[in-house]
Amino acid sequence: MLGWEFPPFISGGLGTACYGLTKAMSQQGTEVLFALPKAVDTSSSTHVKMLSPRGNVKKRTYYVPGEPLEDILTNVEFRKIESLLEPYSTPEEYHERYEQIIRNKRSTSRLVEEWYEDTTEAAQGQKANYGEDMYTEVHRYAYSAARLAAGEDFDLIHAHDWMTYPAGIAAAAQTGKPLVIHVHSTEFDRSGEHVNQLVYDIERAGMHAADRIIAVSHLTRNIIISRYGVEGEKVEVVYNGVERNGQPKLPSRVGIRRNEKIVLFLGRITMQKGPEYFLHSAKKVLSVMPDVKFVMAGSGDMMEKTIEMAAELGIGNKVLFTGFLRGPDVQRVYEMADLYVMPSVSEPFGIAPLEALNYDVPVLISKQSGVSEVLTHALKVDFWDTDEMANKILAVLKYRPLQMTLKEHGNFEVRKLKWEDAAAGCNRVYQQVVTGAKALN
Structure with a gap:
């Protein structure tokens, strides 16, 4: 399995999905070797055992506090491979990470330094939204993943989202094993009609090279078929699940009066998530009901613009920006909320509404x-x-x-959306792909 983020180091729903999926797979007996970029600092990981990328095995067991030890990911091993790959980074953040790695000779290799020198000049000008050297990193990750795959024994390759598709293609070519790609988002979701051609080309190449495609919804499946020219028989829909929440804690309402209602937006503050529609709706609500606070939890490329928009609309004192939240802070903000709103322009799935319902928060979704x-x-x-x-x-x-009805029925409904079912769906796809590959051989 190839991915670029995993809890506690996440930037969005993909890391959450990878955790829920691999945990359920582990419990069902599926053995997973998960390749992560070495840029991710795993020293404070809370729930997985890590293996170094060069066979110098150093096992250590971690677990989620309060979780039974038998629920640890016993069938999941992680390998860190040479890459600076990290999603949604700016060029400045990329270069800062590179310099840190180069200063620490124990966590890099001469190969990475040489590749950086050879490819930086070629990467100049390819800035897009992901940093000017993101494309270099995608292919560097692919090279390292192919080398890793050559020394491992496995049945198939499972690649998550576009940044890992070249790695999946390379690993499949290196080993002759079948390739499954998992589409959590497309360039049309992230950029609308103004797609980045390089990203689109990578996505399309991955989809056509794959033996089977897993889409997180029928909405995404239809985009794959209509926009990327993929045959429908090749695309299987497997819905995401949600982790059941732990014991509720008393919420902290910093900066919010007790008589104020709280409406929550939680997600990346980008065009795809529709933050401007949230603010325009907030202004209309406040003109009728002034005792409401709108909390925007997250970060993204539209953060500054969104703050300015709140001020221009005259509701700056009614909108709280928390920045990116992790772990207990996410739970706390859900427990404070009276309503969760997801006004996404195009959302392939959307795990956050399930999390909100999990905390008895009614949801309004696009x-x-x-x-x-x-x-x-x-x-x-x-x-x-x-x-x-x-x-x-x-x-x-x-x-x-109305609020109580949405809470009660929504919470009951979300209990049926389990990662165990998602894992079983992926395993069915695996079985079909492996059986088909054996038949061809």
Whole structure:
């Protein structure tokens, strides 16, 4: 399995999905070797055992506090491979990480230094949203993954999202093993019609090279078929799940009066997530119901613009920006909320609404999301319809019977969305692919 993030070092839903999926696979007896970029600092990991990339095995067991020891990922091993790959980075952040690694000779190799010198000049000008050297890193990761795969015994390769597709293709070519790619998001979700051609080309190459494609929703499956020219028989939908929450804690309401209602936006503050629609709806709500605070938890390339927009709309004192949250802080902000809103312009799935329901928080989600396919007891709205979004926010905040109905039925509904089912779905795809590969041989 190839990925670029894993808890506790995550930037979005992919890391959460990889954790839930591999944990369930481990419990079902599927053995997974998970390759991660070496840029990810795993020294404070809380739930996995790590193996070094060169056979110098140093085993150490970690677990989630309060979780039974038998629930540790006993069938999952992790390998750190040479790469500076990290999602959503700026050029400045990339170069800072590179300099840190070069200063620490124990955590790099001469190969990486030479590759950096050879490819930096070629990468100049390819800035996009991912940093000017992201494409160099994607291919460096692919080279390292192919070398890793050559020395391992496994049945198939499972690659998560576009940054790992070249690695999956390289590993498949190196070993002759079948390739499954998992599409959690496409360039059309992230950029709308103004796609980055290099990213699109990598995505398309991965989809056409794969033996089978796993999509997180029918929304995503339709994009894969219509936008990338893939045959429908090749694409299987496997919905994400959600981890059951632990014991609730008393929430801290810093900067919020007790008589104020709280409406929560939690996610990357980017075009894809629709933060501007959230703010325009907030202004309309506040004109009717002033005792409401709108909390925007997350970070992203639209952060500064969104803060400025809140000020321009005259609601700056009613909108709180928390920055990126992790672990207990995520739980705390859910427990404070009276309503969770996901106004995404295009959301392949959307794990956050499931997490909100898990904490008894009613949800309002855009119809342009994969999770709307599996949730019945959730309010739904077109992302662009800020009048209707505001009306539904007001309805939940004003009418307690509606709020309680959404809480109770939503929480019951989300219990049926388990990572165990997602793992079983992936295992069915694995079995089909491996059986087909053996038949060809």
